[in-house]
Amino acid sequence: MKVLVPVKRVIDYNVKVRVKADQTGVELANVKMSMNPFDEISVEAALRMKEAGQASEVVAVSLGVQQCQETIRTALAMGADRGIHVLHDGELEPLAVAKMLKAIVDKEEPGLVILGKQAIDDDCNQTGQMLAALLGWAQGTFISRLEVGDGELKATREVDGGLETVALKTPAIVTTDLRLNEPRYASLPNIMKAKKKPIDQMSPADLGVDPAPRLETLKVVEPDKREAGVIVADVTELVDKLRNEAKVI
Amino acid sequence: MNFAMTDEQRMLVEVVRAFVERELMPHEEEIERSGILEPALLESLKQKAIASGFYAANMPADVGGGGLGTLEVTLMEQELGRTSMALSQCVYRPSNILMACQGEQIERYLLPTVRGERMDCLAMTEPGAGSDMRSMSCSARRDGDDWIIDGTKHFISHADIADYVILFVATGEEETPRGPKKKITSFLVDTNTPGFEVREGYRNVSHRGYHNCILTFDKCRVPNSAVLGVPDKGFEVANEWLGATRLQVAAMCLGRARRAFELASSWAAERKQFGQTIGKFQGVSFKLADMLTEITAAEYLTYAAAWKDDQGAMTDQDAAMAKVYASEMLSRVADEALQVFGGMGLMDELPLERIWRDARIERIWDGTSEIQRHIISRSILRPLES
Numbered sequence: 001m002k003v004l005v006p007v008k009r010v011i012d013y014n015v016k017v018r019v020k021a022d023q024t025g026v027e028l029a030n031v032k033m034s035m036n037p038f039d040e041i042s043v044e045a046a047l048r049m050k051e052a053g054q055a056s057e058v059v060a061v062s063l064g065v066q067q068c069q070e071t072i073r074t075a076l077a078m079g080a081d082r083g084i085h086v087l088h089d090g091e092l093e094p095l096a097v098a099k100m101l102k103a104i105v106d107k108e109e110p111g112l113v114i115l116g117k118q119a120i121d122d123d124c125n126q127t128g129q130m131l132a133a134l135l136g137w138a139q140g141t142f143i144s145r146l147e148v149g150d151g152e153l154k155a156t157r158e159v160d161g162g163l164e165t166v167a168l169k170t171p172a173i174v175t176t177d178l179r180l181n182e183p184r185y186a187s188l189p190n191i192m193k194a195k196k197k198p199i200d201q202m203s204p205a206d207l208g209v210d211p212a213p214r215l216e217t218l219k220v221v222e223p224d225k226r227e228a229g230v231i232v233a234d235v236t237e238l239v240d241k242l243r244n245e246a247k248v249i
Numbered sequence: 250m251n252f253a254m255t256d257e258q259r260m261l262v263e264v265v266r267a268f269v270e271r272e273l274m275p276h277e278e279e280i281e282r283s284g285i286l287e288p289a290l291l292e293s294l295k296q297k298a299i300a301s302g303f304y305a306a307n308m309p310a311d312v313g314g315g316g317l318g319t320l321e322v323t324l325m326e327q328e329l330g331r332t333s334m335a336l337s338q339c340v341y342r343p344s345n346i347l348m349a350c351q352g353e354q355i356e357r358y359l360l361p362t363v364r365g366e367r368m369d370c371l372a373m374t375e376p377g378a379g380s381d382m383r384s385m386s387c388s389a390r391r392d393g394d395d396w397i398i399d400g401t402k403h404f405i406s407h408a409d410i411a412d413y414v415i416l417f418v419a420t421g422e423e424e425t426p427r428g429p430k431k432k433i434t435s436f437l438v439d440t441n442t443p444g445f446e447v448r449e450g451y452r453n454v455s456h457r458g459y460h461n462c463i464l465t466f467d468k469c470r471v472p473n474s475a476v477l478g479v480p481d482k483g484f485e486v487a488n489e490w491l492g493a494t495r496l497q498v499a500a501m502c503l504g505r506a507r508r509a510f511e512l513a514s515s516w517a518a519e520r521k522q523f524g525q526t527i528g529k530f531q532g533v534s535f536k537l538a539d540m541l542t543e544i545t546a547a548e549y550l551t552y553a554a555a556w557k558d559d560q561g562a563m564t565d566q567d568a569a570m571a572k573v574y575a576s577e578m579l580s581r582v583a584d585e586a587l588q589v590f591g592g593m594g595l596m597d598e599l600p601l602e603r604i605w606r607d608a609r610i611e612r613i614w615d616g617t618s619e620i621q622r623h624i625i626s627r628s629i630l631r632p633l634e635s
Contacts, residue, residue, distance in 0.1 A: 077260050185264050
């Protein structure tokens, strides 16, 4: 079974994100970019399947600017077999990404697509679900455990009340949560091999998708600064303040 | 000229940095406080380094190493330099001089060291022979087919955890136009050889958990097959293989300085005094500007020397300039970073006081600053003198 793993290039989780002065977005110039941490978990899951003989090939896909190839190379250095890069300089919304991934799935015919549950930049949490809907495939989202059987997957989902295990018929979509695994470090031999692995480059037009945004961002602002708290003498004062000052009860 | 990193170099830096931050840094505090790197921890970190392929990354691929060039090793060393010496040693880089192994030495020393099964240490310094290496008195004399070694070495790094020593001793004298000169031979000697003892070294200010030792040899008998290279040609072997170790020191200094700088700059942007962040005061912000300028200068000096080494064109002067500048830069940057923190900088809650303490040795070992300047000035003046 071939496994497809979309990997997104996002601002590194260590970076203190700053809003641009003109409020059109966040500052990306000279900012360290990395693979979305949930996507690292997806790559790891796919690699473990390959090592266990459950997957024949791991293909990493990234959509966006030219530098997304760095993100694909990182997946290749972790152990993925080859990459696909859809080059697009403008903004990409989850639906456009899902449509392009569908086109790639139609061509590549993987048995499983493993996506991060969300990207840490926009936190949309939509692409996996949209892709499953477009393909009409089974989906297991927010998984913390994955068992691979013959033509069937058991995915354990982290839901509000606890853990839910669902059986999925392949081909299927899963999206990964933090506790699924701990991603490996790219090893030195794999870093050296990564350069030789192929990355196919294509455009949204090649996939027959119009990536134009359907949403318009009006402005991006920083959250309000948290103000210092006060210590109240007793419950009566607390209730009074909540009712009359904060007006929340 | 192209100053951009290749994809491989960028990934190497990213991955080694992640390894250092996640696997090594969490143990810094316990080692600084106890002064001990527990053998079990060393072993587990070593196994992780082996699994990731970073162990012995400096050694050629055909002997099982990572096959990195000098520039890549330098970039990796810089990242390892962000943590303490004791911890960075878990991602061990064997001495390149082992490539001089011949015959059965290859199976006995070189290959198991690259695999992480054995560990080397290097012994040159003696109480009476520091910068003046040729004056060493530890000696070996022939006895039939064997050699008998007598004498003392000190300041021998990590000999306590090594399985064998790459030992340099005097093996007689020769007459030269400039007077008598000691002949030096290099040997490979197992630490369990009768007559050889590894003793606890001195307690010191730098590198807690990474120990220096005293080696004593008392009629220690080794076979002729223990000679590394050719008898009486020990310095030739050292000169052929140990040139790049000065770049390792420079690279470590870069990593430490970067970490100190990052701590100081985030603190300057956060800490408030007199109603504003202290970075708003020019007395603090200009320190940061100078620190980064010096770090960047030291980086380019070091990278350029490493790049030249990969082209086979590095001179002693190149390595000396990188070593002296990077090590002295680290002292200044560590000191100023500590000043930005004020009193808190001296407390062991932060890694800064360690970086500041550890910085002092860098201007001394692998050739003091004075020796480096001697090398640089000699190469300036010699061609001009008649």
